[in-house]
Amino acid sequence: MSKLRKGDNVELEIESLAFGGQGVAKFNDQVIFVRGGIPGQIVNSVITRKKKSYLEGLALEVLTESPNYIKPPCNHFKYCGGCVHQNLEYAEQLNQKQIQIENIFSRMGGYKDVKINQIIGCENIWNYRNKMEFTFSSTIWYENSTSPNLPLALGLHIPKRFDKILDISECHIQDHECNVILNEAKSLAIELGMTTWDVRKHVGFLRNFVIRKGYITNEIMVNIVTSSFDEDKLIPIVQVLAGRFPNIKSIINNVTSRHAGTTQGQSEHILYGESVIHEKLGDFTFEISANSFFQTNTIQAEKLYELIKQECNLTGNEIVYDLFCGTGSISIFISENAKHVYGFELVPSAIKDAEQNARINNIKNCSFFGGDLMDVFKTNDELAKLPKPEVMVIDPPRSGMHPKTVQQVLEQSPNRIVYVSCNPSTQVRDIKFFTEDSYEIKSVKPVDMFPHTPHVENIVTLEKIN
Ligand SMILES: C[S@@+](CC[C@H](N)C(=O)[O-])C[C@H]1O[C@@H](n2cnc3c(N)ncnc32)[C@H](O)[C@@H]1O
Incomplete structure (x- = not known):
């Protein structure tokens, strides 16, 4: 067999984990993304799909076990789509996430010389979701x-x-x-x-x-x-x-x-x-209503926010815009180091929560605005009167930023952008626009918020080129 086709059964060695969680194997020149395979395993697999530049497969049976295999504690592991990497040692999960970010930045982004900091892992890897x-x-x-x-x-x-x-x-x-x-x-x-x-x-x-x-x-x-x-x-x-x-x-x-x-x-x-x-x-209390976004791993969110605060590099004199601010948690967390933080968010109940959160924490230098970031700076006249931001924190949903939002950030022209994302591939896609000629990458800091799942959070700090 020189070329694999749909339906073929084949023995494959899983080399790594792709972003999204599938095992990566090679057969001659063909790359196969194997569902259910972890690095180090040799599996008997079936090819389920043939695409132009790669194949998809499913691991049917493990022939040789991975040195990093551990017995998954969950009875539902085999069929549940939740924690697909419970059978891989946590240290190796982190290693694979690190490699994924490195690949996304170097291959997708073309950022060959950008150093990726060591991923920050979780101390509590079970019962962490709120x-x-x-x-x-x-x-x-x-x-x-x-x-x-x-x-x-x-x-x-x-x-x-x-x-x-x-x-x-x-x-x-x-x-x-x-x-x-x-x-x-x-x-x-x-x-x-x-x-x-x-x-x-x-x-x-x-x-x-x-x-x-x-x-x-x-x-x-x-x-x-x-x-x-x-x-x-x-x-x-x-x-x-x-x-x-x-x-x-x-x-x-x-x-x-x-x-x-x-x-x-x-x-x-x-x-x-x-x-x-x-x-x-940290020291702050947050009210959360049923439909508002709130970070699902509380302990790790605190570490993430501490890092965001460091990356903002605030002296107390800066105007900060917090884009996609949810219930205002980042705005409030960094507010003591800023002159004023303005948060922007689509969901009205989250804005209400954000305002209430500022009140109950006795924070006076945060203001929140509702609207779709695709056009809110164009459609809401009130926003044109706001002082321009020196620093922007941007934390969009998995789909990343709409090109129109990117354009508006470029027009606002902050000195520093701290882009937080739970999807590094859309993050790199967006960052390409920023680094075309206005900004350069200062740091890339991955944080694991979701042990045993393929998800990874990443903080990228950009600085304006003078
Ligand atoms: C990843 S969450 C970040 C929330 C917040 N920064 C935090 O750490 O809790 C993304 C937020 O973006 C909001 N959102 C999604 N699309 C939006 C849009 N087009 N305009 C404004 N906000 C949007 C969601 O409602 C959600 O609160």
């Missing part, structure tokens, strides 16, 4: 179900299937108490004979179950996402959860009949307690 989103479904992935014959599942999607849910009884990256709540909610839904949302027929009631727990504060928010508002149906669940778990401070019902899978409701109702819970980062 938020998990689970899905209700009656189309259950049974192959590995620990509890077959359930009328409904509450769990996570298996990879590449929007319609099949793997029932989860214990998720090792969320808090222990959240696992107990998850199982209780599932039992109650079954006991009460509730229906689940059918993603094909668009009927049924229960859609998602989102649990947030402040890592520092222990306050819990449960957000039950349903397709219509029917408080009477949810009251029995609310009563049991609120009665049994005193840490639950808030039970919210987001309602959406949209066909797309989203936990963001068209309307939101408070079923129990407060509309927000609190979490702490």
Whole structure:
């Protein structure tokens, strides 16, 4: 066999992990991205797809185990799309993420001489997430179900299937108490004979179950996402959860009949307690509402924010713009070193949270503005009157920055840009525009926020060329 084709079975040695988490192997000149393979393994695999410049494959059987293999603690590991690298030693996970960033910068970005700092790993590599989103479904992935014959599942999607849910009884990256709540909610839904949302027929009631727990504060928010508002149906669940778990401070019902899978409701109702819970980062307390973004790994977020603060290199006299500011957590964290921080964000509830967060922390030098960063500087006249920024922190979603946003940053012309991203490939794509002729890269500092998953956070600092 000189060239591989779709359907071929082939023995492959996995050399590394690609960005996105697949194993990378070579066969003659062909590159194969192998799902389920970790570096050091020799696997029997099947080729599942042929693309112009590479192939995709699936590891069927491990013939020789990796020296960095460890037994995954999770029962759901084989099928769950969550922590795909639980079977790889954490030190090697970090090593692979480091290599990925180096490759993205040198190959995709063409930045051959840029030094990538050593990735900062997590001390707590289990039970670190302060938020998990689970899905209700009656189309259950049974192959590995620990509890077959359930009328409904509450769990996570298996990879590449929007319609099949793997029932989860214990998720090792969320808090222990959240696992107990998850199982209780599932039992109650079954006991009460509730229906689940059918993603094909668009009927049924229960859609998602989102649990947030402040890592520092222990306050819990449960957000039950349903397709219509029917408080009477949810009251029995609310009563049991609120009665049994005193840490639950808030039970919210987001309602959406949209066909797309989203936990963001068209309307939101408070079923129990407060509309927000609190979490702490450093000395600061943050209020978080159901639909606002908040960093999911509290302990590592603190390290990330300390680094962002260092990279901003503030003296107390600077105007800082915090683009994609969410609930204002970065703005507030760096505010003591700035003259004034202006935060900009799309989601109105996040802006409300940001303003409230500044108030409860007694921060006077932060202001927040709502709007789409694609055009907010052009459409909101108020913003034209703001003082120009010396420093900009930019922390966009995975998709990165819209070209129009890049253009507006270039027009604002800050001396320093601290670009934080959970997707280094869109980050490099955007940075190329900045380094074309106006900025140069001062530092690249990866931070691992999500052990056992393919995700990696990266901070790039750019300085204006005079
Ligand atoms: C990765 S989060 C960063 C949040 C914040 N910096 C933090 O550390 O908590 C990205 C944020 O960008 C916001 N966002 C997404 N698209 C946007 C847009 N077009 N304009 C403004 N904000 C947007 C999201 O709502 C989200 O809060």
